[in-house]
Amino acid sequence: MELARHWRLRRQRYTLEGERCPHCGAAIFPPRDVCPTCHQEAREPMTFSGRGRVVAFTTVLQPPDAFTEQAPYVIALVELEEGPRVTAQLTDLGDTQPYVGMPVEMVTRRLRTVSARRGIVLYGYKFRPLLRVDVREAAQAAAHQAAA
Ligand SMILES: [Zn+2]
Numbered sequence: 001m002e003l004a005r006h007w008r009l010r011r012q013r014y015t016l017e018g019e020r021c022p023h024c025g026a027a028i029f030p031p032r033d034v035c036p037t038c039h040q041e042a043r044e045p046m047t048f049s050g051r052g053r054v055v056a057f058t059t060v061l062q063p064p065d066a067f068t069e070q071a072p073y074v075i076a077l078v079e080l081e082e083g084p085r086v087t088a089q090l091t092d093l094g095d096t097q098p099y100v101g102m103p104v105e106m107v108t109r110r111l112r113t114v115s116a117r118r119g120i121v122l123y124g125y126k127f128r129p130l131l132r133v134d135v136r137e138a139a140q141a142a143a144h145q146a147a148a
Pocket of ligand 1: 021026040042
């Protein structure tokens with residue numbers, strides 16, 4: 001029952017919901033109900049910001065069958081602001097070359113078609129180059145220009 005599994009994972013995939021350990025405060029993603037740091041029960045839901053940085057990446061030229069229509073594509077190890085690392089596809093790169101340290105943010109995108117005949121398409125998270133301007137940096141830049 002593949003659909004049931006996708007349904008169970010929907011919060012994790014669509015909203016980057018993980019867990020916060022009530023014992024040591026560790027941020028946990030993906031959720032696993034046991035803290036990997038202190039090994040105690042951790043079931044407090046925590047929604048991650050979706051922002052992070054690329055730690056490593058590679059271009060996939062020979063994908064598994066379900067992903068052939070998207071190849072070539074970039075898979076990256078992303079360290080989330082809150083600490084955990086996740087592996088996901090980079091998207092919306094345009095002419096931008098990925099690099100280690102690149103700021104990225106989560107977006108929901110089509111992952112693959114589960115059944116074209118039944119019209120079942122699987123969505124989940126990918127990461128794109130960070131678009132949002134840091135408000136404080138923008139204000140400082142504007143103040144700096146005004147003073148010049
Ligand atoms: Zn813990």
